[in-house]
């Protein structure tokens with residue numbers, strides 16, 4: 326299979342450079358899968374992926390987990406076509422599964438301001454699961470100003486816009502096989 330992984334990429338007129346390679350992603354996701362397999366042995370956890378961004382990460386993460394598990398999805402939006410959060414979360418789809426009494430693993434592609442994760446935790450806790458753990462591939466540590474519980478973090482990253490491996494800029498770029506970052510100078514000039 327050939328993967329789409331150029332050194333730099335133009336998206337909506339802006340230039341992004343490679344930040345995390347396919348190998349780095351694979352290695353870290355295998356580690357996370359191993360940790361989750363050990364932690365949830367015998368518990369049949371349910372992974373809940375947050376559409377759209379988390380679909381590629383979730384698919385790789387689940388396939389690195391070596392215990393019985395299930396999956397469901399919900400869908401939110403707060404960025405629209407912009408690089409900054411609108412500050413409001415729009416619910417676009419709820420989960421179908423009944424998670425009462427279940428061990429839930431909530432999977433995000435990125436925690437930026439923390440608004441979405443904070444909102445999701447509140448929403449899922451009301452459904453009375455046995456436990457909720459959170460996993461995010463990327464965490465913009467210095468940008469997060471909402472209170473969030475983060476249990477498993479793939480990579481801590483700077484406050485710069487990123488793209489690829491499920492993450493978009495105005496819906497483009499999700500099919501890139503690696504993570505790309507906007508040049509710091511370009512971001513500062515905005």
Ligand SMILES: O=P(O)(O)OC[C@H]1O[C@H](OP(=O)(O)OP(=O)(O)O)[C@H](O)[C@@H]1O
Nearest residue numbers: 377378402403404436437438439440441
């Ligand atoms: O921590 P925050 O500032 O809330 O940002 C994180 C959220 O932003 C992105 O979703 P987006 O609203 O862009 O929708 P998408 O997943 O469909 O791209 C991402 O997938 C997270 O859900």
Ligand code: HPA
Nearest residue numbers: 437485486487488492493
């Ligand atoms: O840096 C980002 N890139 C893509 N989507 C996002 N959603 C929040 N932050 C980001």
